[in-house]
Amino acid sequence: MKPHRPLSRLSTHEVTNVPPHMGDQDLWADDRALREWFSSCGGEHHTAHMAKVGCIAGLDDTFEKARQANQHVPRLQAFDRYGMRINAIEFHPAYHDLMDLAVSHQLHNFAWHHEGNAGHLG
Numbered sequence: 322m323k324p325h326r327p328l329s330r331l332s333t334h335e336v337t338n339v340p341p342h343m344g345d346q347d348l349w350a351d352d353r354a355l356r357e358w359f360s361s362c363g364g365e366h367h368t369a370h371m372a373k374v375g376c377i378a379g380l381d382d383t384f385e386k387a388r389q390a391n392q393h394v395p396r397l398q399a400f401d402r403y404g405m406r407i408n409a410i411e412f413h414p415a416y417h418d419l420m421d422l423a424v425s426h427q428l429h430n431f432a433w434h435h436e437g438n439a440g441h442l443g
Contacts, residue, residue: 377426387415389413389415392413395411
């Protein structure tokens with residue numbers, strides 16, 4: 322999320338060493354080295370899939386969800402309100418959004434789902 326009117330000139334100093342907000346990016350198309358490595362390892366069959374994932378992963382909204390998930394780390398809830406041991410882990414909703422994104426694009430099982438068809442590269 323792009324900050325609304327961020328301050329770079331403060332009464333105590335001026336902030337000049339921070340890059341500007343980049344917004345949406347295409348993490349596949351913008352990374353020539355990744356694309357060349359991918360092709361050299363025989364992954365041409367999956368270029369369209371990678372291009373789609375690269376566009377979605379590079380969205381400003383995805384970066385914001387990642388920031389939120391990192392800021393709000395998983396928390397152990399050892400007991401319920403009655404004092405009973407439950408050992409549950411609470412995750413921020415952004416974490417679940419990122420997991421949904423990964424699973425919906427087969428990032429969790431891509432290599433095994435495409436075994437023998439350049440599923441494992443490198």
